[in-house]
Amino acid sequence: MTAEGTDHRIRYEVSSGIACISLARPPVNALDLAMVRGVIVALKRAAADAGVRAVVIASAVAKRFCAGLDIGELAGRSPDEIRTLVHELYVGLFDAQYQLGKPTIAAVNGAARGGGMTLAVSCDIVLAAASATFGYPEIDLGVLPAIHFVHLPRIIGRHRAFELLFTGRSFDAKQAAALGLINRVAPDAELETEALTLAGELARKPEAAMRAGRAAFMRQIDRDYRSGIVEAVEDFCAVIATEAAQARLRAFAEKSRRK
Secondary structure, eight states, X not given: OOOTTSOTTEEEEEETTEEEEEEOOTTTOOBOHHHHHHHHHHHHHHHHOTTOOEEEEEESSTTEEEOOBOGGGTTTOOHHHHHHHHHIIIIIHHHHHHTOOSOEEEEXXXXXXXXXXXXXXXXXXXXXXXXXXXXXXXXGGTOOOHHHHHHHHHHHOHHHHHHHXXXXXXXXXXXXXXXXXXXXXXXXXXXXXXXXHHHHHHHTSOHHHHHHHHHHHHHHHHTTHHHHHHHHHHHHHHHHTSHHHHHHHHHHHHHHHHO
């Protein structure tokens, strides 16, 4: 089912105290503004439901977690439209996670790129299928993976982060785990079970301690993070508004339509 007020391509289900938010936009779960807002609404619904004790963000599309922002939503759009979309993905999503009061787990079942990486790393724990792949391809489209400039160096170190962000190359789940970008890798057929099992374990912890502990944890890791992602919105928008970036985006969107 869908959460009230969410995009129909966001599935929301609750079972045994676990809310599962699933992306359901074949073929690659590309994010437009309605979908980003749908995820945020679903997170807020989970926050408001006393019966929900943990949240899993997953994909209903086989072998695809999320390809990132829909290029069609970026090519030819006005600066204000682009800023609204990016602000929701960067700041709106962060605020929803920050205020959730419950642990979140990303279950990455396949390819995660760009904005899909943003969605995954917004969670407290990231699990990945053995066949999952990751990457920051924005630079090849003439735009910036700006939010990842804020958090990635903190997670994997400056030099490793620079390589991944500025080559745009993809990498597998095993390397993602070795870098500390994800918690662990599960066999493809066991990812859902492992995510739900872990969510169930967290859901059984003392509620008051989990809520207070997560709030304290989020405050400690936040520091200047929110101000950094607000700046990242402006960095992204400044580059994507250039004619060079728009030309690359239009070419990519046209190539995708012909496939």
